[in-house]
Amino acid sequence: xxxxxxxxxxxxxxVTEWLPWLAGIAVFxxxxxxxxxxxxxxxxxxxxxxxxxxxxxxxxxxxxxxxFFGLGAYVAGxxxxxxxxxxxxxxxxxxxxxxxxxxIATGAVIxxxxxxxxxxxxxxxxxxxxxxANKATPVTGGADGLSGIxxxxxxxxxxFDMFGKTAxxxxxxLLFASWWLTRKIIYSPFGATLSGIRENIVRxxxxxxxxxxxxxxxxxxxxxxxxVAGALLAQTNxxxxxxxxxxxxxxxxxxxxxxxxxxxxxGAFVGPLVYLIAQDVLAKQFPQYWYFGIGLMLVxxxxxxxxxxxxxxxxxxxxxxxxT
Amino acid sequence: xxAVLETRDLCKSFGALxxxxxxxxxxxxxxxxxxxxxxxxxxxxxxxxxxxxxxPSSGELLLGGxxxxxxxxxxxxxxxxxxxxxxxxxxxxxxxxxxVALGVAxxxxxxxxxxxxxxxxxxxxxxxxxxxEALGLSQDAGKRIVDLPYxxxxxxxxxIALGLKPRVLLLDEPAAxxxxxxxxxxxxxxxxxxxxxxxxxxxxxxxxxxxFAQCITVLVEGKVLCEGTPAEIAGDERVQRVYLGERHE
Numbered sequence: 001x002x003x004x005x006x007x008x009x010x011x012x013x014x015v016t017e018w019l020p021w022l023a024g025i026a027v028f029x030x031x032x033x034x035x036x037x038x039x040x041x042x043x044x045x046x047x048x049x050x051x052x053x054x055x056x057x058x059x060x061x062x063x064x065x066x067x068f069f070g071l072g073a074y075v076a077g078x079x080x081x082x083x084x085x086x087x088x089x090x091x092x093x094x095x096x097x098x099x100x101x102x103x104i105a106t107g108a109v110i111x112x113x114x115x116x117x118x119x120x121x122x123x124x125x126x127x128x129x130x131x132x133a134n135k136a137t138p139v140t141g142g143a144d145g146l147s148g149i150x151x152x153x154x155x156x157x158x159x160f161d162m163f164g165k166t167a168x169x170x171x172x173x174l175l176f177a178s179w180w181l182t183r184k185i186i187y188s189p190f191g192a193t194l195s196g197i198r199e200n201i202v203r204x205x206x207x208x209x210x211x212x213x214x215x216x217x218x219x220x221x222x223x224x225x226x227x228v229a230g231a232l233l234a235q236t237n238x239x240x241x242x243x244x245x246x247x248x249x250x251x252x253x254x255x256x257x258x259x260x261x262x263x264x265x266x267g268a269f270v271g272p273l274v275y276l277i278a279q280d281v282l283a284k285q286f287p288q289y290w291y292f293g294i295g296l297m298l299v300x301x302x303x304x305x306x307x308x309x310x311x312x313x314x315x316x317x318x319x320x321x322x323x324t
Numbered sequence: 325x326x327a328v329l330e331t332r333d334l335c336k337s338f339g340a341l342x343x344x345x346x347x348x349x350x351x352x353x354x355x356x357x358x359x360x361x362x363x364x365x366x367x368x369x370x371x372x373x374x375x376x377x378x379x380p381s382s383g384e385l386l387l388g389g390x391x392x393x394x395x396x397x398x399x400x401x402x403x404x405x406x407x408x409x410x411x412x413x414x415x416x417x418x419x420x421x422x423x424v425a426l427g428v429a430x431x432x433x434x435x436x437x438x439x440x441x442x443x444x445x446x447x448x449x450x451x452x453x454x455x456x457e458a459l460g461l462s463q464d465a466g467k468r469i470v471d472l473p474y475x476x477x478x479x480x481x482x483x484i485a486l487g488l489k490p491r492v493l494l495l496d497e498p499a500a501x502x503x504x505x506x507x508x509x510x511x512x513x514x515x516x517x518x519x520x521x522x523x524x525x526x527x528x529x530x531x532x533x534x535x536f537a538q539c540i541t542v543l544v545e546g547k548v549l550c551e552g553t554p555a556e557i558a559g560d561e562r563v564q565r566v567y568l569g570e571r572h573e
Contacts, residue, residue, distance in 0.1 A: 006419065006442055007422055007425040007429070008465070008466060009442070009443055010443060011443050011444075187442060188437055188441060189429050189437045193435045193436070196426045200414065203409075206375065206377075207427035208401030209426075210398050214436065
């Protein structure tokens with residue numbers, strides 16, 4: 001499921017790349033009782049896609065990506081619950097703008113650093129956002145969360161229903177648009193430049209690339225996408241809690257991406273899918289110990305499949321081809 | 325002749341340790357100039373100051389008469405200063421073509437484009453491929469760097485720098501670590517470098533230096549010891565003492 005990108009790569013969409021979308025549509029018709037879980041998975045795939053863009057392609061290490069996700073969720077939630085703005089498109093746009101602006105403001109600082117310093121700064125930014133949401137109780141609902149979110153029908157016609165049908169299709173549509181955009185970016189000259197920065201930042205400077213500016217651009221794009229994912233969560237759950245901010249959701253997202261495979265585009269699809277289904281199944285079977293299963297899965301992937309599940313699949317395919 | 329690159333009293337200190345002291349140097353337009361000196365003489369420090377990876381403690385640095393000492397490495401490249409690295413600094417998991425194309429695209433001003441695919445920029449691909457062809461690497465265009473022999477990797481270093489169409493090319497030990505069987509192809513490439521590019525080569529291999537350079541500067545302990553033609557340098561007793569040591573009767 002991976003192939004080289006850059007000036008020699010064919011950017012056309014392959015047949016296999018349509019499979020996730022066919023599967024997504026099939027779920028809608030075949031598994032109607034799982035559409036709420038499906039919408040949650042699709043939202044996290046979008047969130048993971050935004051992280052993959054900066055971590056997998058540009059090499060920006062972050063444990064604070066939830067700052068943008070949480071801000072998107074709170075902006076959409078506050079506008080809907082407190083100010084009566086209920087149009088889903090308008091809420092998405094507001095969340096995207098807010099997250100994008102935060103991305104530029106924080107990226108301007110953290111992208112001047114590398115490695116552990118960068119990691120600590122992203123963590124600090126996420127912690128600050130969490131604490132602001134926690135203390136601003138009149139606006140955010142604090143520890144009780146933000147409820148009373150009402151969302152108007154999409155385009156005035158598609159009403160959010162209790163079975164999650166509209167929510168699922170809405171998430172699927174937005175994920176498709178984001179996937180198309182992300183794919184466009186990684187196959188563009190800009191995407192090739194990002195890969196170059198990830199591989200050898202010194203050389204990129206030596207060939208005249210304004211590294212900082214390029215990183216800031218992709219960071220802002222990624223933050224915007226994460227903000228949209230957050231707004232989607234607020235719209236489909238009609239509730240925003242503090243659990244969308246801080247270290248935990250950022251770390252969880254990183255785990256999902258590592259499980260799927262970092263820098264592979266579709267790793268962001270596989271990781272959240274496996275993680276959230278495992279979480280759902282394990283939480284039902286072993287309510288107290290479900291994290292053990294997740295931990296075990298991660299240990300196995302890190303020990304035996306360094307490229308994640310997709311990396312393991314690639315290795316298997318390569319081995320099979322060698323033998324045939 | 326006009327100097328395309330000039331330094332005036334360039335100094336670099338790390339605390340009490342001075343690694344470059346009042347280096348005044350002129351590289352003439354289109355010249356093949358070599359910078360030699362024993363290990364620790366400050367050659368790579370000097371190159372890093374020229375390219376902007378290290379900020380000089382004092383002194384001036386002029387490219388085509390313009391003071392570039394305050395510019396970022398990227399801005400210096402845009403003004404025509406290209407370099408190769410002593411230790412390969414390639415994009416190891418990328419194809420040979422992409423290694424060159426990244427720099428070519430940046431020079432063409434298309435590297436920040438988001439909407440068209442990289443593959444559709446034919447002008448970038450063709451120019452990059454042309455460079456690889458000129459360096460005898462066209463057969464390897466699709467290979468990843470990690471799959472290339474070391475000698476060819478050194479050639480890719482040169483191809484990347486040439487893709488920037490530099491006025492001044494700094495070659496930091498282009499033949500370093502290359503097995504003797506493969507060093508011939510490096511020398512052939514150096515011989516065929518476009519005449520309009522001023523080349524400063526930093527090299528330990530004296531065969532390469534004396535075959536390539538029209539002018540040699542000898543750097544010792546961060547200071548310029550002497551400068552002259554290859555014949556003058558070969559006959560200079562101070563240079564012989566530096567390389568061979570003092571004779572004790």
